[in-house]
Amino acid sequence: xATQTAPLPLTASPRRPISAVLHDxxxxxxxxxxxxxxxxxxxxxxxxxxAQALLMRIxxxxxxxxxxxxxxxxxxxxxxxxxxxxxxxxxVLFGFGNYLIPLMIGARDMAFPRLNAFSFWxxxxxxxxxxxxxxGGSGLYGGGGAPDVGWWAYAPLTSKVFSPGHSSDYxxxxxxxxxxxxxxTAINIVATALSMRCRGMTLYRMPLLVWLYTVxxxxxxxxxxxxxxxxxxLLLDRYLGSHFFDTQAGGSAVLWMHYFWIFGHPxxxxxxxxxxxxxxxxxxxxxRKAIFGYPAMVAASVGIGFISLSVxxxxxxxxxxxxxxxxxxxxxxMCVGVPTGIxxxxxxxxxxxxxxxxxxPMMFAIGFLFQFLAAGLTGIMLSVAPFDWQLNNSYFxxxxxxxxxxGGILFSLFAAFYYWYPKMTGRMLSxxxxxxxxxxxxxxxxxxxxxxxxxxxxxxxxRTFTYPLDRGWGTLNMVIxxxxxxxxxxxxxxxxxxxxxxxxxxxxGSDPWDAWTLEWSTPSPPPHxxxxxxPTVESRRxxxxxxxxxxxxxxxx
Amino acid sequence: xxxxxxSHIGVGHTLYRLAITALPPxxxxxxxxxxxxxxxxxxxxxxxxxxxxGVFVVVGGLLLYALLRYRGRTGDKQEPQQIYGxxxxxxxxxxxxxxxxxMLFLATARIIFATQNASKxxxxxxxxxxxxxxxxxxxxxxxxxxxxxxxxxxxxxxxxRTPVYLSMISAxxxxxxxxxxxxxxxxxxxxxxxxxxxxxxxxxxxxxxxxQYCGLEHAKMLLRIYAQKPADFAEWxxxxxxxxLEDPALADGRAIFEHNACISCxxxxxxxxxxxxxxxxxxxxxxxxxxxxxxxxxxxxxRAFIADPGALKPGVLMPxxxxxxxxxxxxxxxxxxxx
Numbered sequence: 009x010a011t012q013t014a015p016l017p018l019t020a021s022p023r024r025p026i027s028a029v030l031h032d033x034x035x036x037x038x039x040x041x042x043x044x045x046x047x048x049x050x051x052x053x054x055x056x057x058x059a060q061a062l063l064m065r066i067x068x069x070x071x072x073x074x075x076x077x078x079x080x081x082x083x084x085x086x087x088x089x090x091x092x093x094x095x096x097x098x099x100v101l102f103g104f105g106n107y108l109i110p111l112m113i114g115a116r117d118m119a120f121p122r123l124n125a126f127s128f129w130x131x132x133x134x135x136x137x138x139x140x141x142x143x144g145g146s147g148l149y150g151g152g153g154a155p156d157v158g159w160w161a162y163a164p165l166t167s168k169v170f171s172p173g174h175s176s177d178y179x180x181x182x183x184x185x186x187x188x189x190x191x192x193t194a195i196n197i198v199a200t201a202l203s204m205r206c207r208g209m210t211l212y213r214m215p216l217l218v219w220l221y222t223v224x225x226x227x228x229x230x231x232x233x234x235x236x237x238x239x240x241x242l243l244l245d246r247y248l249g250s251h252f253f254d255t256q257a258g259g260s261a262v263l264w265m266h267y268f269w270i271f272g273h274p275x276x277x278x279x280x281x282x283x284x285x286x287x288x289x290x291x292x293x294x295x296r297k298a299i300f301g302y303p304a305m306v307a308a309s310v311g312i313g314f315i316s317l318s319v320x321x322x323x324x325x326x327x328x329x330x331x332x333x334x335x336x337x338x339x340x341x342m343c344v345g346v347p348t349g350i351x352x353x354x355x356x357x358x359x360x361x362x363x364x365x366x367x368x369p370m371m372f373a374i375g376f377l378f379q380f381l382a383a384g385l386t387g388i389m390l391s392v393a394p395f396d397w398q399l400n401n402s403y404f405x406x407x408x409x410x411x412x413x414x415g416g417i418l419f420s421l422f423a424a425f426y427y428w429y430p431k432m433t434g435r436m437l438s439x440x441x442x443x444x445x446x447x448x449x450x451x452x453x454x455x456x457x458x459x460x461x462x463x464x465x466x467x468x469x470x471r472t473f474t475y476p477l478d479r480g481w482g483t484l485n486m487v488i489x490x491x492x493x494x495x496x497x498x499x500x501x502x503x504x505x506x507x508x509x510x511x512x513x514x515x516x517g518s519d520p521w522d523a524w525t526l527e528w529s530t531p532s533p534p535p536h537x538x539x540x541x542x543p544t545v546e547s548r549r550x551x552x553x554x555x556x557x558x559x560x561x562x563x564x565x
Numbered sequence: 566x567x568x569x570x571x572s573h574i575g576v577g578h579t580l581y582r583l584a585i586t587a588l589p590p591x592x593x594x595x596x597x598x599x600x601x602x603x604x605x606x607x608x609x610x611x612x613x614x615x616x617x618x619g620v621f622v623v624v625g626g627l628l629l630y631a632l633l634r635y636r637g638r639t640g641d642k643q644e645p646q647q648i649y650g651x652x653x654x655x656x657x658x659x660x661x662x663x664x665x666x667x668m669l670f671l672a673t674a675r676i677i678f679a680t681q682n683a684s685k686x687x688x689x690x691x692x693x694x695x696x697x698x699x700x701x702x703x704x705x706x707x708x709x710x711x712x713x714x715x716x717x718x719x720x721x722x723x724x725x726r727t728p729v730y731l732s733m734i735s736a737x738x739x740x741x742x743x744x745x746x747x748x749x750x751x752x753x754x755x756x757x758x759x760x761x762x763x764x765x766x767x768x769x770x771x772x773x774x775x776x777q778y779c780g781l782e783h784a785k786m787l788l789r790i791y792a793q794k795p796a797d798f799a800e801w802x803x804x805x806x807x808x809x810l811e812d813p814a815l816a817d818g819r820a821i822f823e824h825n826a827c828i829s830c831x832x833x834x835x836x837x838x839x840x841x842x843x844x845x846x847x848x849x850x851x852x853x854x855x856x857x858x859x860x861x862x863x864x865x866x867x868r869a870f871i872a873d874p875g876a877l878k879p880g881v882l883m884p885x886x887x888x889x890x891x892x893x894x895x896x897x898x899x900x901x902x903x904x
Contacts (some may be wrong), residue, residue: 078781078879158778164755165738165780255755261739262757296637301650326741326776327752328759331681335674342666346659353658356628363637363645374632381624385617392613392669394606394676397749398595401741401776467593467745469776472784476859480589556644564649 037121038536039106042128044432046103049132050096051503056139057091060084062496065489071477081473082156087138089159090179093275094186095135097417101282102131102193104424105221107432109197111527111534112215114206114543119199123192131189134182141178155179158471160272161242163253163264168246177246180239187236194225194232206526207544213565215525215548216299219306220285223313227278230317235271238264262327269320276412277316281309283420284351287373290423291355293523294370295362298549298561301354308347308354315344325396334393341391348384352377367521368442372423375450379415383408386461401471404464410457414495422449422502429506430520434532435513441505448498455491459484524549591772593745599766600747601728602680609676616669683762685730690718694733696740696753696775699782699880700844700857710805711832713844714858717801720765720792727795728764738780744773744790752777765792772858781880787858808835809847809903818899821892830883833903843883849903856881868897 033041064084067075076084106124110117118124138155145153155175157165166176201222205214242264244250251259292299299305321329321337329337355377364370386408390396399405422445430436463484468475475481519528528551530538547553547561581596588594598607635645695702703716718729733742735755743750744763751761765771775786793801819836822828828838834847849855855862856870856878869876872893874883888896 078784082778082781082783156781162739162778165778170738170780258756260756261754295635296645298647298649300648301655304650304655326750327754328757331678334677334681338673338677339670342670345666346662349662350655350659352624354655356624356631357648357650357654359628359631359635361645361648362635363641364632364635365637377628378625381621381628385621388617388669389610389613392609392673394602394673394680394749395610395613397751398603398606398610398745400750401743401778465595467595467743467773469743469774469784471778472774474784476591476787478589478591480592559647561647564647 037117037125039110039118039121039124040432040534042124043103043105043107045132046099046106046128049135050100050103053091053095053099053135054499055503057088057096058496058499060088060091062492064088065492067473068475068485069489070486071475071479071482073474076473078473079156082471083154085471086155086158086179090138090155090182091135092413093159093279094183095138097279097413098186098190099131100421101279102190104286104428105197105282106193108428108527109200109218109221110204111530111538112218112525113201113204113209114526114539114545115200115204116538118196119204120196124196127189127192127196130192131186134185134189137178137185138182141175145175145178146173160268161264162268163242163259163261164255166242166246167254167256169256177243180242184236184239187232187239190228190232191236194228197221197225206542209545213545213548216288216302216305217285220281220288220309223309224278224281227274227281227313227316231271231274231278234267238267238271241267262324265324265327266320269323270317273320273323274316276409277312279417280412281312283376283417284309286420286424286427287355287376289523289525290369290373290427291358293521294365294367294373295359296365297358297362298552299354300357300360301350302548304350305354308350311347312344315340315347319344322391322393322396325393326400338391338393342388345384345388352381352384367426368437368439368446369423369427369521371442371446372419372426375446376416376419376423379411379419379453383411383416386411399464401469402464403460403468403470406470407457407460407464410460414453415457422446425502425506427521429509430516431527431532431534433510433513434516435509436516436520437505437509437513441501441508445498445502445505448501449495452491452494452496452498455494456488457491459487463488519551524552526550593772595745597746599769599771600764602748602763603746605676605680606749609672612672613669616665620665685762686726686728688727689762690727690729692716692718692729692731694731694742694753696733696735696737696742696779698737698780698882699775699786699878701786701788702844705802708802708806710802711845712805712848712852714787714854715789715791715852717791717793717798718765719795719798720768722795725795726764728762730762731760733759733761739777740775740779740786741777742773742788743776744771744788746771747773747790750776763790765790768792768794768797782878785857785859785878789854789858804851805848809833811835812902815895815899815902818895818897821888821896822899825886825888827886827896846900846903850901851904864897864901867900868893871896
């Protein structure tokens with residue numbers, strides 16, 4: 009949270025009035041400042057969403073508990089899911105993308121700086137609108153009320169009959185706005201990657217991070233559009249008497265599911281591709297080797313992008329599709345495993361024969377590799393439709409996607425923070441605190457999410473504010489809740505590290521990790537214009553060529 | 566099928582049996598199947614666990630080996646040899662996963678078609694399930710029975726197997742019918758009729774609950790499935806087909822029931838109460854629970870529920886009727902007599 013408000017040392021003059029600094033940040037079109045604002049905003053919501061998770065875990069510690077009311081619990085899981093996906097994961101990934109892409113391709117800014125600022129502010133407004141529901145959710149009658157329809161907002165729960173008041177309106181409008189922002193930034197990323205690269209940087213020499221962000225942005229066009237369309241249809245239903253999803257008047261609940269999941273499943277890859285991108289930068293640098301199989305990595309990413317557009321109905325194996333329909337989506341889903349497997353094997357190939365350094369970014373990267381492997385394999389289990397008939401909507405699914413999102417995405421994000429924080433602030437994060445953060449978070453993560461698979465296999469259903477005593481789920485739930493608190497403590501250590509190191513951290517210099525991509529050729533933090541003169545590159549690793557003129561990459565590519 | 570799979574793993578089988586006996590009485594473990602669809606999912610899941618477990622051990626082991634074997638030494642400034650890729654190796658780790666996917670896909674497709682397209686035997690029992698916020702309505706169209714939250718059907722008894730074919734629809738929001746020990750779940754969706762079938766290996770009570778978030782009281786929308794010996798089931802059917810019992814001693818309780826709004830929503834067959842919005846109460850007292858399986862049916866519980874339904878079941882659509890203590894006692898006695 010503190011990073012949200014902490015003044016960042018990007019301006020030369022030391023003592024300017026607060027108003028001038030604020031004006032500077034609010035009106036900025038600089039990709040680095042916008043990137044940092046995205047990241048700060050996401051961290052603020054990460055703390056809020058995390059607090060919601062802790063409240064739910066207190067409620068679920070014991071069977072038949074009355075810590076929070078059913079209304080509150082249903083609002084908590086709706087807000088937790090919506091916040092974490094739309095207002096933590098998306099902005100933090102766009103933030104890193106914004107910050108890094110121009111620096112990595114030797115550009116001075118994104119292709120459309122003002123669109124960039126617009127996208128950030130419209131997304132941010134969406135987030136605040138969602139939380140305004142706590143005040144305005146019941147209209148002007150005084151009481152507030154957050155949305156309580158789940159983050160899928162399945163029809164017909166969102167119709168006027170089942171969701172009176174305005175809480176669902178705040179939900180749908182915030183998703184609409186965040187979607188507009190996401191599409192704006194995606195356009196910007198694609199345009200930047202295609203047209204702003206420096207001299208010599210062919211697509212074949214573009215850093216993998218930029219490649220993966222480009223694929224991810226292409227997916228955003230295809231997946232956010234139906235989501236946005238569905239929000240407009242829902243608003244028409246609620247206010248202008250249309251009947252798209254209004255089952256009482258002949259509308260279709262299943263139609264909403266299709267709209268939601270044609271967004272919802274590719275969204276997982278929208279989130280995971282940038283995270284793969286971080287791995288593609290961090291694993292080679294800390295293994296001291298070039299990435300293994302660059303062309304295959306690009307092909308696998310594009311492959312994931314396409315295949316993942318045809319798997320959405322694996323979220324709907326239980327809605328009564330025909331056997332043929334189910335079978336198609338089983339095959340499509342299992343196929344995604346192949347390019348994803350290629351990525352894991354290529355990281356293994358990168359480590360193989362290297363000299364691995366266990367600095368904090370690599371520690372989190374290693375955590376990612378093992379946990380993402382496990383998450384992928386539970387994903388294979390869920391793709392087996394008959395198995396999914398049992399597992400769907402059980403805590404097994406909750407455990408699976410938290411393995412992806414926390415064990416995969418969040419671990420990789422922590423790696424990215426430790427890796428690029430020195431570039432962004434000019435100071436190193438404390439290694440001692442990083443070790444505390446890593447080990448506590450690792451333990452907390454496994455204590456929370458490993459037992460969660462077992463309560464799911466034991467029949468515990470998600471989105472339930474309590475569970476009967478005689479089912480025997482009490483002990484495991486207590487363990488899960490304890491794990492959640494361990495993760496919370498670890499996260500506080502991380503936030504403290506971010507703030508403390510900002511003022512007291514060791515000076516980083518321009519290239520603390522002895523890395524190879526262009527961002528490390530600029531001072532830390534980079535000046536407003538990034539590069540005084542446009543760089544020229546001859547390979548994928550321009551700084552390697554510079555450091556090893558006797559054996560440059562350009563000889564081999 | 567389940568036996569065939571686990572008998573191959575001697576020690577595993579013993580451990581599995583031990584684990585199953587350690588389960589609590591209300592267990593809903595999918596590893597303790599008691600119906601044909603649940604058995605086929607269980608044996609398929611064992612195959613899936615085997616394959617994914619194998620992949621995890623091999624890939625995880627290689628990763629661990631690489632990280633330990635190729636760890637950097639402090640002070641070693643020499644960069645390792647740079648390798649950019651290898652077509653043969655990359656081809657092999659593309660082809661092997663494809664083969665695994667093909668195998669797993671074929672095994673899955675077989676179970677999907679065997680379960681979903683199973684032919685319906687002539688003696689199958691038909692039941693219509695209607696999901697409500699927040700309770701289950703069960704209708705036996707050929708038997709003329711309407712009941713709530715507790716589904717009765719005959720368990721497999723020797724050669725006599727009577728599967729139950731369920732057609733399901735929702736009266737309001739999405740629900741999902743899930744009894745883990747009998748079968749996987751099927752969603753109960755408004756404007757859409759879904760079907761599934763279940764059977765049970767042995768008589769017993771199988772519990773489950775609504776598995777699709779359906780609103781405020783989703784957590785307490787429980788399910789109770791009673792698989793009975795065929796003779797017991799026949800007896801249950803004969804009893805449920807009777808109109809409500811009449812006890813002249815409780816006539817004043819019945820009068821209070823019939824002169825209040827109760828009859829707008831509830832049916833008691835053979836009386837003026839013909840409402841269909843709430844559960845059918847004709848044989849209420851023959852059930853073990855009420856409030857969608859979440860409250861044991863005792864006189865005290867029922868009285869408390871009528872006095873203030875929302876206290877026992879937040880989100881319930883039944884309003885508090887504000888009866889005085891005398892009326893409350895009489896109505897409770899009347900309802901408790903509806904055996």
